[in-house]
Amino acid sequence: MTLQYQPMLKEMRQETITILCSGASLGAYIPALIASRQLSKREIASDVVVLENILLENKRNNVPETKFAFHRNFSLALMAQKLAKDITPSLDFELTSNLLATWKHQRRKRFMIFSGFWLPIANRYLQETDYLDIAIDLCHMDASASTSWKMYDATHSAFRHIWFFNWEDKCLSYNFCVSDDEPIPYNQRSDRFLIHGGGWGVGTYKSKVPELMHKGIKLDVIAYEQQDIENKTEHSRYFLIDPTWKPWEKDAQRHHQFPPFGEVKDNSNIAFQNNQPYPEVYNLIWQSRAIISKPGGGTLVDSLSAATPLVWLAPYGDYENNNGLLWEYLGFGISYEKWADSGYSFDILEKLHLNIMQARASLPNYINSYVETYCPKMITESLIVPANSVN
CATH class of the missing domain: 3.40.50.2000 (Glycogen Phosphorylase B;)
Incomplete structure (x- = not known):
């Protein structure tokens, strides 16, 4: 029997990407779901969590009524935006604690956040864990800070601010591709x-x-x-x-x-x-x-x-x-x-x-860039294995 080097592929353990959004804003909810679907196509696990699922029940039940009120009265919607408040008192303490416990148990380290209302929860998670390599992308879906992002501390070193479009710098940073199809002429x-x-x-x-x-x-x-x-x-x-x-x-x-x-x-x-x-x-x-x-x-x-x-x-x-x-x-x-x-x-x-x-033509695809930066690749190990031979 002879021995030879034969490459074998070994897949490194992939971490679940936790994607946080809010159903109260489809401008945050839909990109979160698209990100999850596109990660799945690349065989990368993700977990989408919608903020309303950890709100107190009466607060969650008020959302549809508020939605139709704003739809029927734009002036009311504009006034309410100016009166927006901290979301923390509306969170269900037990549901929030259970969610954080799950993340700790699974040692979640990779996050995408599409709504600033998740920041107090993300900051709490950072305070309660000692992981040194947590990476949290704060995905701003507007060209300047929207209401939810202005309310909370977003200065932790684990945070990476992603501006798809930036009014201050008058530029674009990424294309968030909704579909793989090219635009129609x-x-x-x-x-x-x-x-x-x-x-x-x-x-x-x-x-x-x-x-x-x-x-x-x-x-x-x-x-x-x-x-x-x-x-x-x-x-x-x-x-x-x-x-x-x-x-x-x-x-x-x-x-x-x-x-x-x-x-x-x-x-x-x-x-x-x-x-x-x-x-x-x-x-x-x-x-x-x-x-x-x-x-x-x-x-x-x-x-x-x-x-x-x-x-x-x-x-x-x-x-x-x-x-x-x-x-x-x-x-x-x-x-x-x-x-x-x-x-x-x-x-x-x-x-x-x-x-x-x-x-x-010159913009990087955000999901591709994210995968290249944070997601483990397939690696090749050269192992000595028996090779069939005829004496």
């Missing part, structure tokens, strides 16, 4: 425009629908409750997010899901669907001439990923205003007023699309 897209109000249907978008229809612009309108579709016309398509869906509830397979979404058709039930890799609405964004919406962080992600220009409406707070200003500065978007003054020009929008395409 502008001249191959449908002649339709997607108009919506973000995850909660907030803003002035509903007031723009009649004037856009009057101009002959074909719209795909996102509705949030049945009364939103009362003025439906034959030249517009309406899509509804299931009003009964709650982001913190899991499906039969114990997974969080993207918003159930379906087209509203006359005199028929809506067939709500859940796309597994990314939200169903992205298929509309991918084919649209532009997104007409308030400039939320999730909308910026969609715009960049699909190379779909943004026509931005009145923002929800100062940080969304900075989102809109940044997109306009970079040549990716235009305010609704300026677009209207141009005569609703398609040529302007095509130039914005080409600007996004050029910028995308």
Whole structure:
């Protein structure tokens, strides 16, 4: 018998990536789920935890009522944002302690946080553990600090601030790719425009629908409750997010899901669907001439990923205003007023699309960068093993 070196692959133990988000903001919730799905494609385990699942029950139950109140009254939503308070008194102490105990037992060291309301819990975990190599990405989904990030201490050395887009520096750092599909060339897209109000249907978008229809612009309108579709016309398509869906509830397979979404058709039930890799609405964004919406962080992600220009409406707070200003500065978007003054020009929008395409080409993919930085690779060990031989 002869001996020879034969390479064998040995997989190093992979740690679970803990992904923390809030169901109260789809601009934080949806990127968290996309990150989890994309890590799974790379055979990396992740655990998505939605903040509402550790809130006191009465606080959690108030979220849907608040959502519809804000949807119906933008002024109320703006006022409430200015009055936002520390989340800590609303946390269920036992549920929070049990969650931290689980992380300690499993020695969790890799985290992505998509909502600043998780910071007091993350800081508590850092205080109660002595791991030296904890790494926590604070994923800012807006171009400047939003309400939740401003309330808490985010200076621990374990924190790495991830700014996908940054108003202060007037730049982009990463592309958070919603889909692996390349953007559709502008001249191959449908002649339709997607108009919506973000995850909660907030803003002035509903007031723009009649004037856009009057101009002959074909719209795909996102509705949030049945009364939103009362003025439906034959030249517009309406899509509804299931009003009964709650982001913190899991499906039969114990997974969080993207918003159930379906087209509203006359005199028929809506067939709500859940796309597994990314939200169903992205298929509309991918084919649209532009997104007409308030400039939320999730909308910026969609715009960049699909190379779909943004026509931005009145923002929800100062940080969304900075989102809109940044997109306009970079040549990716235009305010609704300026677009209207141009005569609703398609040529302007095509130039914005080409600007996004050029910028995308040089941007690193965040999930790929994360995996390269933090996730163990396959390693090769040279082992001496018997090789079959004939004497």
